[in-house]
Amino acid sequence: MNNSNSLSYSGKSYSRALLTKEGIVVKTQGPVTDAYDQVGNSNGSTVSFLSGCFTCLNTDYECDPSTVGLLPNNTLIPFRRILNAKSVDSLEQSRDGYGRLAQSSAGPSDPNAVRHDNVNRMDKKGLDDDGNGDEDEDEESANSLIELTFVVPQGNDIVPQKLYLSIEHVPTVGGSLMNKNQPIKDSNADGGGSSSTMTTSSQEDTENIVELIFQRSFEGIKRHKSILVVINPYGGKGKARTLYETKCHPILASTECKIDIAYTKYARHAMDIARDLDLEKYDTIACASGDGIPYEIINGLYQRPDRVAAFNKLTVTQLPCGSGNAMSISCHWTNNPSYAALCLVKSTEARIDMMCCSQESYANEFPRLSFLSQTYGVIAESDINTEFIRWMGPSRFELGVAVTVLQGRKYPCDLYVKYAVKDKKDIHIHYIEQKNKTTLLFDRETTTPEECTAQLASDNDLTEDDFKLKYSLNNDVPEDWERLNPDIANNLQIFYTGKMPYMAADTKFFPAALPSDGSFDMVITDSRTPLTKITPILLSLDKGTHILEPEVIHAKVLAYRLVPKIEEGLFSVDGEKFPLETMQVEILPRLVKTLLVNGSYIDSEFDTMI
Ligand SMILES: Nc1ncnc2c1ncn2[C@@H]1O[C@H](COP(=O)(O)OP(=O)(O)OP(=O)(O)O)[C@@H](O)[C@H]1O
Structure with missing residues (x-):
């Protein structure tokens, strides 16, 4: 390679880089390109990110071989996009007899496998980038090359990319930078670690830097x-x-x-x-x-x-x-x-509440845990009864809802509810209080990752008591449960309860849902609502503002019992068909561990809805 800016060692094009608090900054290595993409990150802000070919893996545009492996000046690879880091020397120790680098755990479809082969072909010939066979360029830097794998955008997706880096600077206490040739802090020196220094060989430096990259990428x-x-x-x-x-x-x-x-x-x-x-x-x-x-x-x-x-x-x-x-x-x-x-x-592990469903057919054997929703009435019928027009995709469901609403169908029942928060104004307060609890927990400025994990783990040890139901289907409805006005219950149109904000990509049915507030959301409509009112309600499901409408009943509940009063029909639980029998549901707090971005559901913007 005759590019004066390029660096290579043992056939590997590599870049010089700095380790910073935010990520790895790749220094000037080739012609600056404008091939940047704006990628939404998990916090809703955007970060600059390179797209297109810089490691021969993207086919978005034809690559110039002289710039392969090269990045424009000061490209930031944020830690949250980093998947893996390896010391190249340690990789080389695991070569097979043919000089091939050991394959990663990637499967056959892993595009990185191709990259290994490209590198090795050059190695086998014994040629470096200037083609003269000398391993003469930047010998010192090359001793501490790091193979970094991170994601880059490609079309609508992200794909893994590899890059060889020589890290020249690593942060010291407080995030300032130091030169690689100075002794580096020990592997805890990630902004708050020990201030002791180690005089290490170049290979040990690299291993420490790799560890530092991991610490920051997987806080x-x-x-x-x-x-x-x-x-x-x-x-x-x-x-x-x-x-x-x-x-x-x-x-x-x-x-x-x-x-x-x-x-x-x-x-x-x-x-x-x-x-x-x-x-x-x-x-x-x-x-x-x-x-x-x-x-x-x-x-x-x-x-x-x-x-x-x-x-x-x-x-x-x-x-x-x-x-x-x-x-x-x-x-x-x-x-x-x-x-x-x-x-x-x-993402971070977090516990979410479950809704435990009991019906006569199966409750004695095992009740069913519902993580998403239960529905009776228009939504249940539209979801299940439009199976025959599945080819229509998601719009079949909307069509089903529209047709059933237009027909003015009602689904009479008796409904008994144990409320957590009944008044709509109080739901707003509840939401903001509960949401802030999670936000504080994940506020990296005030809470260290270790504290955060410890706080989450503190109530991570479930016992059998956490599975015990408070209410039995066989008992009378408890006295502190309220009966829904029979006038409404006998004309019920939509009955939908849920634990997550989105029920489909464009349906924010429960914008006030929170992962572990110990309650779930209930939404009810009355079939007597005039079409002029119900139409805008259905049309605002994508924004989630339907729950603000006075015609829509919305509450946070702890439990309910619904006794259907129709001859034919069904319940739908998490999209599965359930029998038309009395259904009793109660919350089981923090039962299941899942992965949430920053410990939260997607921002439904409920707190700013007035
Ligand atoms: N090999 C299989 N043969 C038939 N059904 C299967 C098979 N594997 C899973 N299922 C069933 O497929 C159903 C739907 O699964 P899933 O939710 O993953 O898919 P989906 O694309 O969202 O489908 P749907 O639109 O039906 O919800 C589940 O009830 C599951 O039991």
Whole structure:
């Protein structure tokens, strides 16, 4: 390579870089390009990010071989985008007899595998970048090369990329920078660590820097996860497997996580998988599916004799590969499988409340845990009874709702509710108070990652008591439960209860939902509401402002009993069909561990809705 700006060692193009508080800044290495993308980060702000080809992996535009591996001046690679870091010397120690670098844990579809081959071909010829076979350039820097893997945007997705770096500066106490050739602080020196210094060899420096990169890239986050990916090959109209393999796996395989994959072979198989799972083997179950598989996994775990241990050990999350991905939208803040894969790696564990459903048909055996919603009336009928027009995609559901509402159908019932917060104004106060609790917990300025994890862990040890139901279906309705005005109950149109803000990509049905406020949201409409009023209500579901309308009943509840008074129909629980029988539901606080961006659901903007 005849580019005067380029650096190479042993056939590897590499860049000089600085380690800063925010990430790794890559210094001038080649012609400055304007190929930047604005990428929304988990805090809702944006960061600059390079797109296009700089490591020969992107096909967005044709690359210039003289700039391969080179980044424009001062490109910041934020820590939250970093998946892995390795000392190149330690990689080289694991070469096979042919001089190949050891392959990463990436599967066959991992584009990084190609990159290893490219590098090795050059190594085999014994040529460096100037083609003369001398390993003469920047020998000292090359001794401490780091192979960094991070995500970059590609089209609508993110993909892993590798880059070789020579880190010239690392931060000292307080975040100021020091020269690499000075003795570096020990591996705790991440802004608050020991001030003792070590005089180390270049290789030891590199190992320390790698450790520092890991500490900053995985603050308060489990780095070596053992993940069981459960794929529903029929999910997402048969696209779930391909979505996982092309968009999620390359990202997960680039990390230090261990990944096993199980395919569901029949309906409800995921429940059996969770029931029979070896708890020792995994800490995370990732459902590459719609919302049906997380529901089955959670209930499979619930039915285990060692359910306390199961819910203490395992985190259940979703990679959005189905047609309904409410869990990922609410928890990972995205419906995009590749971004969700990054969230799986980078998000914080947090406990969420479950809603425990009892009906005569199954309650004596096992009640059912619902993480998302229960519905009766228009929504239930529209979800299930429009299966035959599934080809229409999500709009079939809206059409179903519109038709049923236009028909003026009603779904009489008796409804008894134990309220947590009944008045709409008080819900706002409750929401802001509870939301701030989580925000404070995750405020990195006031809470260290360790404190944050400790606070979360302090109530992470469930006991069998946490599974005990307060109310029995067989008993009379408790005295402190309130009966919904029969005038409304006998004309009920929509009955929908939920625990997450989004029920579909453009349906923010429960904007006041919070992960663990010990209650769930109830929304009710009356079929006598004039069309001129109900139409704007339905049209505002995407914004979530429907709950502000006076015609909509909205409350935070702890439990309810609904006695249907129709001959034919159904309940829908987390999108699954349930029998038309008396349904009793109560909250079981903080039962399931999942992954939430900064410990919160996606911002529903409920606090600013007036
Ligand atoms: N191999 C299989 N054969 C038939 N059904 C299956 C299989 N694997 C899983 N299922 C069922 O598919 C259903 C839907 O799963 P999931 O939520 O992952 O997909 P989805 O794309 O969101 O589908 P839906 O639109 O039906 O909710 C679940 O009830 C599950 O039991």
